[in-house]
Amino acid sequence: MKGNTVFKRSYNQCLRRLAAHDIGAALPSESDLAHTLDVSRTTVRAVLASLAETGIVSLGTSGRVLVRHPVEADYFPDMQTLSAGAAVERRFMEWILLGDFRAGQLLNAAELARQFGTSTTTIREYLAQFQHVGLLERRPNSAWLYKGVTPDFATEIYDVREMFELRATRSFIELPDDSPPWRELDAIEAEHRALLANIDEEYRRFPQLDERLHRVIHETSNNRFIIDFYDVISTLFHYTYRWNRSDEQQRNTVALMEHLDYIEALRSRDQRAIDARCRKHLRTARATLARSIEFGPFRSQPSPVGVST
Amino acid sequence: MKGNTVFKRSYNQCLRRLAAHDIGAALPSESDLAHTLDVSRTTVRAVLASLAETGIVSLGTSGRVLVRHPVEADYFPDMQTLSAGAAVERRFMEWILLGDFRAGQLLNAAELARQFGTSTTTIREYLAQFQHVGLLERRPNSAWLYKGVTPDFATEIYDVREMFELRATRSFIELPDDSPPWRELDAIEAEHRALLANIDEEYRRFPQLDERLHRVIHETSNNRFIIDFYDVISTLFHYTYRWNRSDEQQRNTVALMEHLDYIEALRSRDQRAIDARCRKHLRTARATLARSIEFGPFRSQPSPVGVST
DNA sequence: AATCTGTTTTTAATGTAGAAAAAACAGCGC
DNA sequence: GCGCTGTTTTTTCTACATTAAAAACAGATT
Numbered sequence: 290m291k292g293n294t295v296f297k298r299s300y301n302q303c304l305r306r307l308a309a310h311d312i313g314a315a316l317p318s319e320s321d322l323a324h325t326l327d328v329s330r331t332t333v334r335a336v337l338a339s340l341a342e343t344g345i346v347s348l349g350t351s352g353r354v355l356v357r358h359p360v361e362a363d364y365f366p367d368m369q370t371l372s373a374g375a376a377v378e379r380r381f382m383e384w385i386l387l388g389d390f391r392a393g394q395l396l397n398a399a400e401l402a403r404q405f406g407t408s409t410t411t412i413r414e415y416l417a418q419f420q421h422v423g424l425l426e427r428r429p430n431s432a433w434l435y436k437g438v439t440p441d442f443a444t445e446i447y448d449v450r451e452m453f454e455l456r457a458t459r460s461f462i463e464l465p466d467d468s469p470p471w472r473e474l475d476a477i478e479a480e481h482r483a484l485l486a487n488i489d490e491e492y493r494r495f496p497q498l499d500e501r502l503h504r505v506i507h508e509t510s511n512n513r514f515i516i517d518f519y520d521v522i523s524t525l526f527h528y529t530y531r532w533n534r535s536d537e538q539q540r541n542t543v544a545l546m547e548h549l550d551y552i553e554a555l556r557s558r559d560q561r562a563i564d565a566r567c568r569k570h571l572r573t574a575r576a577t578l579a580r581s582i583e584f585g586p587f588r589s590q591p592s593p594v595g596v597s598t
Numbered sequence: 599m600k601g602n603t604v605f606k607r608s609y610n611q612c613l614r615r616l617a618a619h620d621i622g623a624a625l626p627s628e629s630d631l632a633h634t635l636d637v638s639r640t641t642v643r644a645v646l647a648s649l650a651e652t653g654i655v656s657l658g659t660s661g662r663v664l665v666r667h668p669v670e671a672d673y674f675p676d677m678q679t680l681s682a683g684a685a686v687e688r689r690f691m692e693w694i695l696l697g698d699f700r701a702g703q704l705l706n707a708a709e710l711a712r713q714f715g716t717s718t719t720t721i722r723e724y725l726a727q728f729q730h731v732g733l734l735e736r737r738p739n740s741a742w743l744y745k746g747v748t749p750d751f752a753t754e755i756y757d758v759r760e761m762f763e764l765r766a767t768r769s770f771i772e773l774p775d776d777s778p779p780w781r782e783l784d785a786i787e788a789e790h791r792a793l794l795a796n797i798d799e800e801y802r803r804f805p806q807l808d809e810r811l812h813r814v815i816h817e818t819s820n821n822r823f824i825i826d827f828y829d830v831i832s833t834l835f836h837y838t839y840r841w842n843r844s845d846e847q848q849r850n851t852v853a854l855m856e857h858l859d860y861i862e863a864l865r866s867r868d869q870r871a872i873d874a875r876c877r878k879h880l881r882t883a884r885a886t887l888a889r890s891i892e893f894g895p896f897r898s899q900p901s902p903v904g905v906s907t
Numbered sequence: 908a909a910t911c912t913g914t915t916t917t918t919a920a921t922g923t924a925g926a927a928a929a930a931a932c933a934g935c936g937c
Numbered sequence: 938g939c940g941c942t943g944t945t946t947t948t949t950c951t952a953c954a955t956t957a958a959a960a961a962c963a964g965a966t967t
Contacts, residue, residue: 352941629912637959
């Protein structure tokens with residue numbers, strides 16, 4: 290039937306909020322909570338009922354009142370707070386990109402469902418979505434084909450990425466200096482310098498910063514296709530990044546410097562300079578991905594499940 | 599449960615082939631048929647069994663033999679030969695793009711299922727696919743939002759289209775003159791001239807020719823993202839084309855001429871000329887879409903309410 | 908040995924059911 | 938009127954069941 294992950298997530302969120310309240314303080318109204326937790330009042334009521342049952346809140350004379358602070362054991366495990374679909378997405382990405390899975394192999398929906406502990410319906414829905422990442426191909430009335438993160442794939446995705454990012458810089462430099470994206474760029478630049486100053490310790494923070502820089506640029510494009518495509522890139526790189534950890538600090542340092550050059554070019558608002566710096570950085574990133582593909586995913590835990598040839 | 603559309607489609611295909619056979623002639627082997635119809639032998643056997651039952655073939659001394667030629671009544675209606683998913687796709691596109699449906703409206707899966715005569719599962723799977731066309735937005739645990747074919751949408755889709763098509767011309771002109779895409783271009787050009795010579799009668803054939811030209815160019819890109827995107831464009835335009843039929847012949851004539859210029863530029867392999875002609879044509883096409891949006895879909899199915907003006 | 912056909916086993920497509928969540932409704936207090 | 942809570946109605950989500958189609962298996966025929 291239907292999992293109650295929304296309830297569990299809301300319950301946990303609610304507990305976190307209550308931790309800041311004083312004992313005996315009155316809780317906000319149901320509609321209020323519904324709005325802050327971004328769920329329906331129906332769910333809020335279920336949460337409140339459950340909290341009352343656990344004895345964390347109780348009905349005082351004028352509304353609900355906090356009886357005791359929540360402890361660690363009151364929370365639901367984090368794993369259970371992802372919706373079935375989101376859970377499948379994560380497990381699937383890890384399985385396909387970090388596991389022992391080769392281009393050209395066929396996927397079996399029933400097998401995956403068993404392994405991930407969900408129904409085939411959920412698996413199917415997710416696989417269908419995943420087609421658009423370009424890694425899966427559906428063969429009607431038959432299995433799914435994994436096309437693999439091959440050199441061809443890298444070329445294709447980077448060709449599009451370059452077009453889109455260059456285009457996005459055009460809209461970026463149209464914005465006034467005091468617009469939110471430029472403010473964000475200031476912050477990003479500052480973080481770059483901070484990170485470079487302490488690169489030996491913190492070089493692992495690079496991917497998160499990289500994502501932030503490229504995303505703020507893409508988002509100014511105001512183009513849903515460009516932004517959606519960046520979501521694909523972002524997800525993908527989150528996983529392929531782990532394939533090759535050799536020279537990681539060295540590579541991140543280079544990329545950070547390229548970012549600073551790129552940012553400087555953006556500030557100059559000189560299209561030619563921007564194109565040059567952007568292209569240069571993406572060339573480096575493309576080469577990094579190409580190397581990662583040579584390495585391939587770690588073979589730490591080969592799983593023979595759901596595989597056929 | 600599961601529709602038998604594969605069976606019906608194969609049955610019809612089989613009948614079409616038999617029409618060319620002589621009475622008494624032996625049929626090909628099962629595996630042979632399975633290969634030519636591109637289905638499994640299981641399906642072929644079901645078709646053959648059904649044909650035997652209808653008396654169209656019978657088991658002679660040495661294999662199956664054609665008894666009588668099929669007549670019109672033997673075929674299944676074409677409508678039934680689309681898989682549930684494909685049928686929903688078509689009905690949905692017609693409903694959303696040709697029907698009275700406004701940007702910002704919410705879609706109700708159960709309602710759609712009832713209206714289309716399928717299950718909610720099928721509807722859901724299709725709606726999920728449809729997100730990436732950029733016209734629908736999913737709101738978890740709630741309805742789907744139709745974002746509408748708005749001027750913004752037109753701008754966004756054409757911005758990407760222009761980038762992609764220009765990029766595709768780069769790979770196109772790399773190919774040798776005698777490669778299949780250039781052969782196809784020759785054929786397309788010839789059809790353009792033939793159509794222009796008889797434009798008064800045949801101007802309605804333009805969309806099909808337009809699709810052929812742009813597709814052959816996009817496909818040489820060898821980039822799955824570019825090709826997938828052209829599928830989106832192609833589907834979309836197939837429907838929005840019907841929104842505005844004023845000056846149709848005039849508009850098609852202009853577009854055909856622009857195509858010929860574009861083709862000429864491609865032959866010259868001069869990038870600058872190609873860019874100019876391609877951009878010019880896409881500008882025209884973009885303006886046509888913009889005009890269509892002004893007209894909107896509210897013409898094909900006049901509302902049953904009130905009197906005509 | 909290779910190809911054909913008859914049979915059995917798997918797997919994907921899709922409808923249905925039931926729980927969770929949202930949305931709508933209704934009465935109450937101010 | 939406005940916001941709050943209790944109740945009822947819809948709608949989405951997801952497990953499961955069932956059938957169509959594919960794939961695998963096996964004997965027969967050339």
